[in-house]
Amino acid sequence: MFQRVTSRKSRTTQLRTRAAVLVAGLGASAVLGSGVASAAEATSATSAVAAVEAKTAAVAKKKAAGWVTPVKHYKLSASFNQAGGMWSHRHSGQDYAVPTGTNVVAAHGGTVVKAGGNGAGDGPAYGNAIVIKHGNGTYSQYAHLSRIDVRIGQVVATGQHIALSGSTGNSSGPHLHFEIRTTPNYGSAVNPVAFLRAKGVKV
Numbered sequence: 358m359f360q361r362v363t364s365r366k367s368r369t370t371q372l373r374t375r376a377a378v379l380v381a382g383l384g385a386s387a388v389l390g391s392g393v394a395s396a397a398e399a400t401s402a403t404s405a406v407a408a409v410e411a412k413t414a415a416v417a418k419k420k421a422a423g424w425v426t427p428v429k430h431y432k433l434s435a436s437f438n439q440a441g442g443m444w445s446h447r448h449s450g451q452d453y454a455v456p457t458g459t460n461v462v463a464a465h466g467g468t469v470v471k472a473g474g475n476g477a478g479d480g481p482a483y484g485n486a487i488v489i490k491h492g493n494g495t496y497s498q499y500a501h502l503s504r505i506d507v508r509i510g511q512v513v514a515t516g517q518h519i520a521l522s523g524s525t526g527n528s529s530g531p532h533l534h535f536e537i538r539t540t541p542n543y544g545s546a547v548n549p550v551a552f553l554r555a556k557g558v559k560v
């Protein structure tokens with residue numbers, strides 16, 4: 358009897374240790390393959406496995422998407438390709454209505470290739486602007502900023518703070534103008550909302 362209790366305790370400890378190791382990132386087979394001591398322990402080990410697997414899947418999905426919206430809380434205002442008196446041609450990006458001073462983040466990791474006034478070389482209509490180069494011929498642009506907090510050549514991570522929003526340049530009110538481009542320059546923009554949604558981002 359004494360022997361049996363000891364044996365059970367030892368197996369339970371073993372299982373707990375293995376479950377802890379699993380939480381640290383190892384596979385499920387080590388726990389389930391070891392001969393489970395009781396139904397209760399089996400259930401607890403199985404749900405621990407399920408929880409770890411669900412968390413791993415969520416992290417993997419987030420990493421795969423790898424893109425975020427440039428501001429967190431916003432209302433979509435002027436949309437891509439919209440016609441109107443504010444633009445010399447059609448609207449080249451998506452406007453996110455946010456108060457001046459809102460935290461603006463890199464929609465994806467990359468290298469800052471433009472940062473400054475006069476649209477950082479793309480024209481005064483953009484006000485203070487930033488362009489970030491990503492992989493695969495993709496660039497993101499952020500305009501009408503009140504403050505720029507990065508410099509050319511700086512490497513930024515997805516979601517990293519880069520600026521504060523504002524209303525500089527040709528702007529009817531505080532908002533972030535956001536573009537996805539195929540080159541660093543004006544004239545190469547694609548629909549940024551469609552782009553982000555294709556990356557699995559909720560916009």
Ligand SMILES: [Zn+2]
Nearest residue numbers: 450451452534
């Ligand atoms: Zn705009």
